[in-house]
Amino acid sequence: MKLGFNEATALECKGQSLLADLEMCEKYGFDYIEIRFDCIREYLKEHTLEELAAWFGSHHLKPWAYNTLIYFNQRDEAGEKEIDEEVDFILKVSKAIGMKMLITVPAFDVKDKTVGEIKEEAVKRLRYLADKVGKDMKISLEFCGAPNCSINQFGTAYDVVKAVDRGNVGITVDTFHFHEMCSRLEDLRAADGKKIFAYHLNDCEDLPLGSCGDDKRLWPGEGVVDHAGIAAALKEIGFDGVCTIEEFRPAYYEMPHEENVKKAAEVTRDFVKKYFG
Numbered sequence: 598m599k600l601g602f603n604e605a606t607a608l609e610c611k612g613q614s615l616l617a618d619l620e621m622c623e624k625y626g627f628d629y630i631e632i633r634f635d636c637i638r639e640y641l642k643e644h645t646l647e648e649l650a651a652w653f654g655s656h657h658l659k660p661w662a663y664n665t666l667i668y669f670n671q672r673d674e675a676g677e678k679e680i681d682e683e684v685d686f687i688l689k690v691s692k693a694i695g696m697k698m699l700i701t702v703p704a705f706d707v708k709d710k711t712v713g714e715i716k717e718e719a720v721k722r723l724r725y726l727a728d729k730v731g732k733d734m735k736i737s738l739e740f741c742g743a744p745n746c747s748i749n750q751f752g753t754a755y756d757v758v759k760a761v762d763r764g765n766v767g768i769t770v771d772t773f774h775f776h777e778m779c780s781r782l783e784d785l786r787a788a789d790g791k792k793i794f795a796y797h798l799n800d801c802e803d804l805p806l807g808s809c810g811d812d813k814r815l816w817p818g819e820g821v822v823d824h825a826g827i828a829a830a831l832k833e834i835g836f837d838g839v840c841t842i843e844e845f846r847p848a849y850y851e852m853p854h855e856e857n858v859k860k861a862a863e864v865t866r867d868f869v870k871k872y873f874g
């Protein structure tokens with residue numbers, strides 16, 4: 598299992614930037630980084646994709662995924678055009694730096710749509726996007742554990758991915774999201790391990806289910822997420838990819854940038870050792 602860092606983890610730390618994250622991730626032994634949509638845009642104000650490609654070419658750390666193509670489904674015509682433009686940008690970045698995946702999240706607050714209608718439309722949209730990115734680029738669907746997210750449980754997201762039936766479309770398991778909307782371990786155990794494209798690691802405060810925002814995330818092991826259950830299920834289905842820490846906690850943003858990344862590396866390494874050996 599490789600170690601990954603999602604830029605959300607240190608996003609608001611003083612001195613944070615894509616370059617600062619790269620340097621610290623390299624220093625503390627991460628294998629991969631998930632690059633955020635806002636961080637890459639900020640980087641490109643003063644740097645070029647060629648510079649970024651050269652950085653990755655001369656370091657151990659590699660780009661894992663683009664995070665995130667926001668709200669791929671249930672969009673109007675203007676919204677779908679925005680998605681197309683964003684995907685064009687992602688493809689340009691990915692080709693330049695050798696990144697092979699984008700993560701996408703579903704729309705929120707789609708009133709009066711049944712789960713069946715949502716699934717059907719999501720399948721259509723993901724097939725369209727899978728064709729657009731081409732088979733060398735993967736798309737990972739990340740369900741969000743909020744009551745008002747259109748796809749908010751593992752089982753629903755997996756049904757969509759299965760129906761899409763493309764080799765380059767899979768799913769992200771974010772442990773916070775898995776916990777928050779009571780996704781079922783039996784659904785995870787029944788999944789194909791090769792369809793798990795990303796594994797987002799974090800924990801969650803002991804608050805009523807479905808009530809937490811991302812700011813209630815904790816370092817893994819400090820909350821109430823059933824990590825033993827999720828990790829055992831992932832092992833059982835043969836998942837062996839990248840375990841990526843992803844936090845959004847204001848208190849962690851108060852830490853000096855380097856301390857944040859250092860701590861993130863320690864907890865991710867300890868977690869992987871404990872559950873995956």
Ligand code: ZN
Pocket residue numbers: 739771797843
């Ligand atoms: Zn996530």
